[in-house]
Amino acid sequence: MSARVYIPADSAALSVGADRAARAIAEEAQARGIELALVRTGSRGLYWLEPMVEVDTDEGRFAYGPIVPGDAPSLFDAGFLAGGAHPKALGLVDEIPYLKNQQRLIFARCGVVDPLSLDDYRRHGGLAGLNQAIALGPQRTIEEVVASGLRGRGGAGFPTGIKWRTVAGVSADQKYVVCNADEGDSGTFADRMLLEGDPFLLIEGMAIAALGVGATKGYVYIRSEYPHAFERFSAALERARAAGLLGRNALGPGRAFDIEARLGAGAYICGEETSLLESLEGKRGQVRAKPPLPAIQGLFGKPTVINNVLSFASTPWILAHGGKAYAEYGVGRSRGSQPFQLAGNVKRAGLVELAFGATIRRLVDDFGGGTRSGRPIRAVQVGGPLGAYFPLDLIDTPLDYEAMLAAKGMLGHGGIVVFDDTVDMARQARFAFSFCAAESCGKCTPCRIGSTRGVETVDKIIAGRDRPQNIQLLRDLCEVLTDGSLCALGGLTPLPVLSALDHFGEDFADDPARAAAE
């Protein structure tokens, strides 16, 4: 048997030369007459170590990284195929503290398996959840999800099981399961990793939902900024169809289910569920007023389950191990695990899946190792562009739904972006408004007009014009956006703005240096 070498084909790993590393290793092997089986996996999410190369040893998978093409000869000289000593050796993968200290339920397989091999997927526990759901039947399947306490991982945190129960309770000639893979929040990449690294998990999760609610057709709406993920996931759909996992008897004899992948077109707002449905229907991605809820009248007016990638991807584990076992992870009303995405100015950026309850400090210090620049941390934004900026004295806030809300923030999709002390928080507040202005769908006035007025007002504050009055105006404007916007884009833009103002007020205050520059 030829030696197996695992190298990610995850697009982030590709962005730092995973293909070049793979090519160099393959060529070196050929030159030495060594037979190699090169397996292109997803990423483990230890991105500062990418491209990370793994080999099988008697003790388990052994890693080297980050690997540049020039490392290939010395890797072979060191006998890396058997885990030989090398300056870039990282040891057994499972023993790397960053990975060892996580609780990976969703991401257990990502970076381990060949993402397009159904055999590999099955060998690593795949389809156990769907088979259990088929055995349990629709009603008990939904009750397991309810019992798990799973809440929507897209950001809103609505209980997934309750949503499914609502759709199941409506009778209709057609129902849909729609996956929101429009992962637009900056600082987040978990959906992308999963689409590229373990696509069958999402297919299985959606099939479980379809079985529960009685849907026959699914759509996955993937943002166009993720061309590799779209390609990968589409290939996985074809394999699933060929294997009968999708199609006429997908959910048991005579119970059909199929999935289609659709590409977004560069609109952040389409991550909002009703806007996404409009877009799938071929319209402008404009937000719908609710009610009616998508669960009652969703895609093409039919009852629709719409969930985030991570919500669907949590359900195979829940079905395989039971809702109760899942609910044992986490704290308070935040049950289960959350894949956090550590990004920005941080030494060890990557994916950290943990049971709810860890603090921001645990993430940015213990996992992240402080800033990449070596300067002190000044602000941490949690939950994407609509999330709050936390100062150092709130860094012990736990990362769960309720604690984030109490701290006037939100967990969102679990993105955590670190800034060092060179950040200008008035500029960040301005960016929050300009982003809202660029991405507003234009349907409601507070968001459409208020975002632009916000940019202008912050500009006046930065320029030092009538600061106290303009800061008051800014607060009033934020109140209008919060109370009067139709959806979360306008409604939550005040979070980054007000957190910047409240916690970093000095950046909005009179500054002789700035005044001199004017």
Added chain:
Amino acid sequence: MTGRTPWDDAQARELIAAISAEPGAALPILHALQERFGYIDDSAIPAIAEALNVSKAEIHGVVSFYHDFRRAPVDGAVLKLCRAESCQALGCEDLVAHLSQAHGLEVDRVEASAPLCVETVYCLGNCALSPAALLDGEPIGRLDRGAIDEIVARTAERRP
């Protein structure tokens, strides 16, 4: 860009007809056209409207709503540069300034004949390796001034 084929009405109509029966076909049609030709020609609007039995205004509304769809061809390479928070934290705005000062390249200025166009995007999902970009679909992480210089040189060379 992917689409190098010059616009051809007959080909466009064929593409539209092949997809128009799908539910919610507008975006798949627009993507297919842009994939083939690199942009959405004005003549496509009435053709799509007719195929989907909706008004031209509706199709125009869809095309103009989404940031992705180009209304004119671009000959050169396209660098989609992320300017969202994670990339801001690691200096993407310095790269924007560098593009302008060292190379005379203004981000989001559309110049059909330029060897390289740089567009703003908000997040490519490569935030752990910021600053990030996509060069004609090829992901690039850990961008710095040197990498920018290399991209500018590489795309200038590629010109016929």
